[in-house]
Amino acid sequence: MNHGGRIEYRGARYSAAEFERQFDPRAIIEDVEEIQARREKLSDEARERLTCRLGVPYGERPRETLDIYPASQADAPVLVFLHGGYWRAGSARANGFIAEPFVAAGACVIALNTDLCPAVGLGEIVAQVGRALAWIAGHAGEYGGDPDRLHLLGHSAGAHLAALALADESGTVPIEAIKGASLISGIYDLEPVQWILVNAEIGLRPEDIEPFSPLLHAPIGQAPIFVAVGLGESPEWIRQSRLYAEFCHGAGKQVAHMEVEDVDHYSILLEMRHPANPLTNAVCRQMGLPAVRSERD
Numbered sequence: 001m002n003h004g005g006r007i008e009y010r011g012a013r014y015s016a017a018e019f020e021r022q023f024d025p026r027a028i029i030e031d032v033e034e035i036q037a038r039r040e041k042l043s044d045e046a047r048e049r050l051t052c053r054l055g056v057p058y059g060e061r062p063r064e065t066l067d068i069y070p071a072s073q074a075d076a077p078v079l080v081f082l083h084g085g086y087w088r089a090g091s092a093r094a095n096g097f098i099a100e101p102f103v104a105a106g107a108c109v110i111a112l113n114t115d116l117c118p119a120v121g122l123g124e125i126v127a128q129v130g131r132a133l134a135w136i137a138g139h140a141g142e143y144g145g146d147p148d149r150l151h152l153l154g155h156s157a158g159a160h161l162a163a164l165a166l167a168d169e170s171g172t173v174p175i176e177a178i179k180g181a182s183l184i185s186g187i188y189d190l191e192p193v194q195w196i197l198v199n200a201e202i203g204l205r206p207e208d209i210e211p212f213s214p215l216l217h218a219p220i221g222q223a224p225i226f227v228a229v230g231l232g233e234s235p236e237w238i239r240q241s242r243l244y245a246e247f248c249h250g251a252g253k254q255v256a257h258m259e260v261e262d263v264d265h266y267s268i269l270l271e272m273r274h275p276a277n278p279l280t281n282a283v284c285r286q287m288g289l290p291a292v293r294s295e296r297d
Contacts, residue, residue: 007195009236016195022236023192024086025156025265035266036094042273043096050103053143054093058135063115064128066136067092069099071108071144077179077287078145080136081111084156084185084269087125088117088201098153101275105289108145110136114161117202122212129161130172137174150174151287152181155269159186163214163244166221175221180286182226184272184279185233185265188215188244192236215244218251225255226286228279232264258282 007019014022021027029035047054053068079102083090092111099109114128133150140147154162162181165173187193190213193204210216219225225248229241238259245257260279263271272280281291 009192010239012236019192020196022234023187023196024198025233025237028234029264029266032266035270039097039270040094042270043094046097046100046273050096050100052096052099058112058132059128061115061128063113064132065092065113066132067096067099067111067113068143069096069103069109069111071103071106073106074141074144075146076106076108076144077149077151077289078136078140078147079107079109079151079153079283079287080133081109082129082152082154082158082161083111084154084158085116086198086202087122087157087161088198090116090157095155095269097273098269101273101277101280101291102284102287102289104275105284105287105291107151107284107287107289108140108143110140110143110145112136121203122208126161126164126212127172129165130168130170133165133173133178137177148177149179149287150177151179151283153184153283154182154186155184156186156265159183160188160190160214162186163188163219164212164217166219166223166225167214167217169220178221178223180223180226181219182228182279182283182286183241183244184228185230185237185268186214186227186241186244187237188240188247189213215247219248219253222254224286225253226258226282227255228258228260228268228282230260230263230265230268232262232267237265256282 152162
């Protein structure tokens with residue numbers, strides 16, 4: 001709630017500038033553009049080493065596409081990656097580096113794109129994720145994947161979208177096929193978003209908060225959930241993961257929560273390209289796969 005220039009959220013009061021630092025990772029990390037360029041370079045290099053099918057359509061709109069990294073053997077678990085960017089930036093292509101350790105471990109990796117705000121509202125993005133997951137469940141076998149063993153991996157806004165997919169009651173998301181979800185540095189309560197500058201692009205309205213906040217919608221399947229966040233992130237962002245993990249536990253779900261030292265909102269994902277990384281290992285274990293070391297690590 002905004003009180004004459006000071007913002008109150010869950011028992012704490014902040015100035016507008018302080019609140020911005022809590023809920024916009026770009027406000028506390030200076031070299032974001034350099035980090036983005038590095039992710040793109042690493043992704044280009046990974047694709048040179050991997051077999052990939054880029055821009056596979058799951059719908060009719062130009063951004064309704066998937067980047068698919070097939071498994072080397074049939075009936076592999078399928079890891080579906082949802083990128084971050086506060087729903088108004090980012091792409092599957094710029095995060096292709098994340099596929100390499102999981103393909104090496106034996107998974108089929110599929111990174112999905114959606115339209116972005118402000119071209120569309122958050123509701124359409126959520127719907128596109130549902131349609132993409134339905135497409136993947138119907139076509140994973142063509143790329144070495146087991147359509148009954150889908151695992152979600154979301155980062156930042158992608159973790160939010162994955163958490164909403166777990167709670168989908170529309171019948172679009174193949175809930176029974178989702179056998180696990182790993183949610184990295186996500187935002188699960190959308191109330192704060194309406195008070196930060198990036199909402200000028202997102203266009204979140206007060207009536208959007210309840211339907212699109214995973215913290216208010218428990219997962220409806222039985223998939224185990226792994227929630228992680230970096231301790232180099234802001235206190236409120238760290239609290240988002242704690243609150244969601246507690247919420248899922250209270251709803252009777254199987255949930256594990258990890259707070260990782262020495263990483264921030266951006267480096268936490270970059271570090272997952274290393275097979276020995278504890279988050280990478282946790283995701284592999286959830287899929288029933290061993291982490292695989294590469295010669296570069």
